[in-house]
Amino acid sequence: MQCPSCRNEVSPQSTFCGSCGAPLAATAATAGYAPVGGNVSAAALPPIAATSGGLSENAAAAISYITIIPAIIFLVLEPYNRMRLVKFHAIQCIALHVAWMVIWVAAMVISFVLHFIPLVGILFFFVDLAVAIGFFIAWLLCILKASKGEYYKLPVIGDFAEKHANS
Numbered sequence: 445m446q447c448p449s450c451r452n453e454v455s456p457q458s459t460f461c462g463s464c465g466a467p468l469a470a471t472a473a474t475a476g477y478a479p480v481g482g483n484v485s486a487a488a489l490p491p492i493a494a495t496s497g498g499l500s501e502n503a504a505a506a507i508s509y510i511t512i513i514p515a516i517i518f519l520v521l522e523p524y525n526r527m528r529l530v531k532f533h534a535i536q537c538i539a540l541h542v543a544w545m546v547i548w549v550a551a552m553v554i555s556f557v558l559h560f561i562p563l564v565g566i567l568f569f570f571v572d573l574a575v576a577i578g579f580f581i582a583w584l585l586c587i588l589k590a591s592k593g594e595y596y597k598l599p600v601i602g603d604f605a606e607k608h609a610n611s
Contacts, residue, residue: 447461447463448468449461454468501527501530502529502592504524505527505534505593506590506591508534509537510587515537515538519534532595533586533590536604540583540598540601543600544579547579551572555569582598586598
């Protein structure tokens with residue numbers, strides 16, 4: 445007997461395929477199609493319903509925050525660029541990365557300038573650390589909200605993402 449999903453051989457007593465995990469209850473109706481030898485040709489089996497592969501909308505939205513690369517990929521790939529939730533979070537992820545880079549470069553320039561003033565340069569280290577922790581918390585919060593399917597808008601970036609996700 446063959447699994448209707450992956451076409452691997454399974455024992456007639458099995459209720460699930462050992463390879464793909466598909467339920468075999470529906471194959472009881474196709475057991476009459478099998479020749480005496482047990483081999484089933486592809487033409488003898490009823491057509492298999494098409495399954496929608498890929499990620500769920502919530503998973504794709506959360507994965508888009510891992511780095512900037514999945515966000516760009518989800519904006520380009522066909523099933524995901526039509527999903528409003530995925531598109532919103534992908535755009536917000538890219539905007540968050542751009543904002544982080546702009547603030548990081550500005551902090552590096554200010555740190556270099558203030559490095560020659562002894563006490564202010566040391567204090568700026570703590571400001572830089574607080575900004576980094578703030579971006580990390582915002583990034584983590586976005587991942588958690590996206591995995592739940594929520595449209596969590598960051599203060600300025602969220603409005604930009606919402607405007608571009610609807611267009």
